[in-house]
Amino acid sequence: MDAPSTTPLQKPLAGDEQFADWLPLVNAWWIRFGEVSVTVDELRVALLLDLECSDASIPPSLQWAQHKGPGALKRSLGRRLARLIGWPIGPFTVCDGGHDSHVHIRKWRLRRA
Numbered sequence: 001m002d003a004p005s006t007t008p009l010q011k012p013l014a015g016d017e018q019f020a021d022w023l024p025l026v027n028a029w030w031i032r033f034g035e036v037s038v039t040v041d042e043l044r045v046a047l048l049l050d051l052e053c054s055d056a057s058i059p060p061s062l063q064w065a066q067h068k069g070p071g072a073l074k075r076s077l078g079r080r081l082a083r084l085i086g087w088p089i090g091p092f093t094v095c096d097g098g099h100d101s102h103v104h105i106r107k108w109r110l111r112r113a
Helices: 019-033 038-050 060-068 068-084
Strands: 090-098 105-113
Touching: 019 038, 019 090, 019 105, 038 068, 038 105, 060 068, 068 105
Parallel strands: none
Antiparallel strands: 090 105
8 A cells, every 4th residue: 555645744753753663552552452443542541551562562752741641642642643544554554443422532443554
């Protein structure tokens, strides 16, 4: 799959960040949830509570947010996932997983590229 075209305002990654930085997170995500749609909070809790995942799964660009607390990590992760929709990360692609209409929260899912 070709990466979506971007404009300077739509770059999915910031600075010297690489897609490889996200591979531990998406691998842990796939192992835990597969193709099931999840909220950012479900993903955050699973990554932080699963012993196999721990800090190694959090991309360096989000580690500052992790240390500021769960709210900062949720917001930062959600914003980053929105920018990564459609971009291949290893064997996976981040996709919009719909909305939870009861609480009006966006969901995310992975699909094999």
